[in-house]
Amino acid sequence: MDKKQIQMMVCPECNGKLDYDKNKKELICDNCKVAFPVKDGIPVMLIDEARQLDKD
Numbered sequence: 559m560d561k562k563q564i565q566m567m568v569c570p571e572c573n574g575k576l577d578y579d580k581n582k583k584e585l586i587c588d589n590c591k592v593a594f595p596v597k598d599g600i601p602v603m604l605i606d607e608a609r610q611l612d613k614d
Contacts, residue, residue: 559578559596559599559601564576564577564578564585567585567601567603569587569589569590569592570603570604570605571587571590571592571605572587572589572590574587574588574589574590575587575588576594578596579593583595583596583597584596584609585601585603586611590608591610591611591612592605592608592609592610592611593608593609593611594607594608594609595607595608595609
């Protein structure tokens with residue numbers, strides 16, 4: 559994903575900043591502790607599709 563594209567995107571739940579995990583191909587929201595998948599270069603920004611991250 560393009561850096562500019564990532565910088566413009568926000569979490570649909572809290573409107574917080576997202577970080578891109580290149581290895582897992584996910585956009586991560588540290589506030590909500592969820593990871594949104596990126597499929598074929600397209601971010602899937604649906605809460606129901608997000609993966610819960612460990613609360614650690």
